[in-house]
Amino acid sequence: EAHLVESGGGLVQPGGSLTLSCVASGFSFNEYAMSWVRQGPGKGLEWVSSIGSTRRLTIYADSVEGRFTISRGNSDNTVYLQMTSLREEDTAMYYCAKQNGNDDGPFDSWGQGTLVTVSS
Amino acid sequence: EVVLTQAPAALSVSPGERVTLSCRAARTVTHRLAWYQQKPGQPPRFLIYDASTRATGVPAKFSGSGSETQFTLTINNLQPEDYAVYFCHQYYFWPHTFGQGTKLEIK
Numbered sequence: 592e593a594h595l596v597e598s599g600g601g602l603v604q605p606g607g608s609l610t611l612s613c614v615a616s617g618f619s620f621n622e623y624a625m626s627w628v629r630q631g632p633g634k635g636l637e638w639v640s641s642i643g644s645t646r647r648l649t650i651y652a653d654s655v656e657g658r659f660t661i662s663r664g665n666s667d668n669t670v671y672l673q674m675t676s677l678r679e680e681d682t683a684m685y686y687c688a689k690q691n692g693n694d695d696g697p698f699d700s701w702g703q704g705t706l707v708t709v710s711s
Numbered sequence: 712e713v714v715l716t717q718a719p720a721a722l723s724v725s726p727g728e729r730v731t732l733s734c735r736a737a738r739t740v741t742h743r744l745a746w747y748q749q750k751p752g753q754p755p756r757f758l759i760y761d762a763s764t765r766a767t768g769v770p771a772k773f774s775g776s777g778s779e780t781q782f783t784l785t786i787n788n789l790q791p792e793d794y795a796v797y798f799c800h801q802y803y804f805w806p807h808t809f810g811q812g813t814k815l816e817i818k
Contacts, residue, residue: 625805635796635798635809635810635812636747636755636800636809636812637809637813638806638807638808641807650805650806652806653806684752686755688749691760694758695802696802697743697745697755697757697760697800697802698747698755698758698800699743699766700757701754701755701756701757702754703753704754705756711716
């Protein structure tokens with residue numbers, strides 16, 4: 592069974608940077624695409640970014656394009672989200688999610704999330 | 712991006728009853744639609760994919776149907792643990808998009 596554990600969230604000022612990590616276990620990490628999905632306080636789910644199993648595919652929501660970078664280490668079963676130029680509207684719980692295909696698919700496993708708060 | 716509309720935003724249903732939740736896509740997403748259940752303070756739980764296939768471990772009381780632009784999630788014999796928010800999600804187009812959710816409340 593897949594197990595995902597996020598870390599790296601916290602309080603950051605507008606314009607600041609933060610890097611989130613997600614350690615995966617319980618499945619063949621290098622065979623599946625991975626994503627970040629966020630949920631603002633009291634709001635719905637918003638897809639943020641995805642990375643394919645071989646890293647050839649990386650894709651971003653328009654709202655974070657040019658500010659966030661997704662990457663993965665297939666040797667350490669970790670996916671990262673580097674976030675720069677953070678805005679108050681980036682405040683959210685950030686979930687790491689496994690997709691059920693090597694480049695795409697629905698999110699079949701989720702971590703517990705890490706909270707990012709952007710505030711002065 | 713493909714807008715997914717879930718209606719109604721909230722629904723009150725009595726335990727033991729059956730409920731059908733709706734998700735409408737602004738344009739066709741073929742069968743590439745999933746459903747998730749989310750309870751307060753928890754991450755989403757994967758329920759249905761490819762419109763009608765139950766995820767591993769999901770009980771048969773949950774069933775999905777539909778294609779193209781119209782999808783439904785039916786839950787039979789509602790139990791206290793089924794009261795939650797349900798989201799639909801299309802993965803046919805980038806960006807992936809979610810519906811705004813339907814909150815299922817105890818009547």
